Amino acid sequence: MENFTPVSALIGGMIIGLAASLMLxxxxxxxxxxxxxxxxxxxxxxxxLWRFSFVAGLLCGGxxxxxxxxxxxxxxxxxxxxxxxxxxxxxGIGTRMGSGCTSGHGICGVSRLAPRSLIATGVFLAxxxxxAIAVNQFMGGQA
Amino acid sequence: xxxxxxxxSGLLFALGLGISQMTxxxxxxxxxxxxxxxxxxxxxxxxxxxxxxxxxxxxxxxRPAPVMGQRFQLPTRREIDRPLIxxxxxxxxxxxxxxxxxxxxxxxxxxxxxxxxxxxxxxxxGMYAFEVLDVRFSMEPDGGAGLLPRQPAGxx
Numbered sequence: 001m002e003n004f005t006p007v008s009a010l011i012g013g014m015i016i017g018l019a020a021s022l023m024l025x026x027x028x029x030x031x032x033x034x035x036x037x038x039x040x041x042x043x044x045x046x047x048x049l050w051r052f053s054f055v056a057g058l059l060c061g062g063x064x065x066x067x068x069x070x071x072x073x074x075x076x077x078x079x080x081x082x083x084x085x086x087x088x089x090x091x092g093i094g095t096r097m098g099s100g101c102t103s104g105h106g107i108c109g110v111s112r113l114a115p116r117s118l119i120a121t122g123v124f125l126a127x128x129x130x131x132a133i134a135v136n137q138f139m140g141g142q143a
Numbered sequence: 144x145x146x147x148x149x150x151x152s153g154l155l156f157a158l159g160l161g162i163s164q165m166t167x168x169x170x171x172x173x174x175x176x177x178x179x180x181x182x183x184x185x186x187x188x189x190x191x192x193x194x195x196x197x198x199x200x201x202x203x204x205x206r207p208a209p210v211m212g213q214r215f216q217l218p219t220r221r222e223i224d225r226p227l228i229x230x231x232x233x234x235x236x237x238x239x240x241x242x243x244x245x246x247x248x249x250x251x252x253x254x255x256x257x258x259x260x261x262x263x264x265x266x267x268x269g270m271y272a273f274e275v276l277d278v279r280f281s282m283e284p285d286g287g288a289g290l291l292p293r294q295p296a297g298x299x
Contacts, residue, residue, distance in 0.1 A: 001181055003173055005164060009184040012163020013191025019155035020192065021199035026148045028209030028216050031156070033246040038270045050146035054153040055249060061157020062253035065166065072161040075251055077168055077258035079241055088248075088262040090237030092269020095245060098230020099218070102244045103156075105231070106189060111196040112217075119223050124235030125175075131239030132175035143240065 020108055023054070032104020033058075034095035079135075083143045098124075148211055157250040163188045166251050168242025175239045 020031035027050055036051045066073050077084065095101045098120055100109065105124075109117020135143045164170050165188055173182035208214050238244050243251075243262050251259045 001183070003170070003180065003182040003184075005182075005184050006187050009163045009187035010191045012159045012161070012165065013188035013193075014195050015159030015162060016156055016188065017159075017192035017195025017199070019152045019159055020196050021203065022155060023149060023152040024200055024209065024215070025203045025206075026152070026210045027146065028212040028214060030217060031152060033156075033244075033249065034270070037245055037249060037267075038274075041267060041271050041274070050149045053147040054149040054156075057150040057153020057155075058157045058246065058250045059153075059253055060150075061154040061161070062166075062250040064154075064158065065161035065250070066253055069161050072164050072166050073251065073254050075167060075254055075256050075259065077241060077256070079258070081258075081261055084241055084258045084261045085265045087237040087240040087243065088265025089269040089272075090233050090240070091244065091248075091262075092237075092266040092271075093273045094230045094232070094234025094237060094269075096230070096270045096273040097226045098232075098234055099227065101234060101246070102238070103246050107192045107196060108200075109218075110189075111193040111200060114218065115221055116218070116223060116227055120227055120231035123228055123231035124238060127232040127235030128239035129175045129177060129235075131236045132172045132242075133178060133239075135240055136172060136176045136179055 016103075016107065017111075020103070024108075030104050030108045032100050032108065034091075034101040035099070035104055038096055078141060079143050094124075146211060156246060159192070160247050160250055163191075166247045168247075171242035171244070171247075172239065175242075 023029055023031035036054050039047055040051045040055065062073070091101070098105070100117065100120060102124075105117040105120040110121055135141060160166050163184070165185065170182060170184055173180060174185035203209075204215060241258075241262065243259075245266065248259060248262050248266065252263055
């Protein structure tokens with residue numbers, strides 16, 4: 001467990017919780033990234049601007065991290081292009097089919113004790129573990 | 144003008160992801176692969192975020208409406224159906240394979256990392272393809288974030 005970073009994890013997590021709270025307070029919505037991004041793929045009057053603004057905020061946050069906390073953005077993905085593509089497709093299809101991802105179900109839904117989100121979070125933690133174990137324990141991290 | 148305030152939420156969200164290092168796919172896979180060199184950090188990120196939201200959402204929902212809108216638009220569905228389970232299972236597989244979920248992947252686009260680009264592009268294609276190919280499942284076109292009429296029973 002030498003990679004465990006409890007303090008930064010807790011502080012970062014609380015900031016994420018604040019970001020989600022701000023979305024609810026200002027805009028009255030669940031802060032679900034897959035839903036917000038997915039809703040941008042087709043134009044819908046009155047639904048596009050706030051989504052676009054959120055994603056723009058995410059990207060600008062990414063730029064701030066690059067500038068002031070670059071180690072957090074030193075991303076190393078040791079997998080082949082087709083593997084990454086397949087993973088992206090599964091995440092895209094799965095989050096739309098299941099109406100949410102780690103933010104919408106995992107954080108907002110779980111905190112609201114929404115039954116659908118509690119179940120979804122349990123399911124994606126389980127299938128995610130199976131996939132991560134398969135790739136890293138049985139395929140030597142080379143997929 | 145009003146709705147651009149969500150920019151602040153997105154900005155803060157990305158900073159939280161970066162500070163907790165959830166932008167690093169290894170932190171995710173090292174959590175999910177719990178029989179390897181386990182890194183429980185993600186658990187504390189979830190605990191921190193959910194802990195804050197658990198309290199704030201109850202306080203916020205005492206208001207009659209959000210600052211920038213007529214009403215709160217929260218998911219109301221309660222049924223545990225097949226699309227929910229199958230979707231979550233498929234999402235988890237993709238998430239565990241490379242360690243990316245939508246938030247960190249989008250925030251990391253700015254690194255210009257080729258794998259991130261491929262992932263986000265494929266994710267967009269996956270979302271779009273799902274909605275086009277199987278409209279029966281897309282009962283919540285905005286992923287449960289919006290206000291929708293109740294679906295008649297048995298339409299699933």
